Amino acid sequence: MPEPTVVDATVVDPTVVAADYFQSYSVVGLLAVVGVLFVAVAFGAGRLLRPVVPTPEKLLTYECGVDPVGEGWAHTQVRYYVYAFLYVIFAVDSIFLFPWATIFAAPGYGATTLVEMFVFLGFLAVGLLYAYKKGVLAWT
Secondary structure: OOOOEEEOOEEEOHHHHHHHHHHHHHHHHHHHHHHHHHHHHHHHHHHHHOOOOOOOOOOOOOEOOEOOOOOOOOOOOHHHHHHHHHHHHHHHHHHHHHHHHHHHHOOOOHHHHHHHHHHHHHHHHHHHHHHHHOOOOOOO
């Protein structure tokens, strides 16, 4: 059995400290179990209460209101993917600009964060210039 330690003229029993420590984790574990049970009960109730009447129409593949006719393979122009990619790039850019603005205002971080942000914006500018040179930004 470990020897008790003396802290500020009081005796601290290691078993009490360990019990306190694990009690806080037991609350988190209990909350996780309650959450999992809640989801399981909700899914089980949904399965028991829903009507199950399979018909041939319900078993068909359904995509955006269009009945499936022919093959499942269709051509999609690559420019739509490029627009989506460019959108993601600039959405990520805006996500990084807001925290940067708050850190930039903090004392002692001004010059470092300014240089880092201009490097980041430089990479984005190179990507935008590449897309412009490739003609991706021209809507046809």
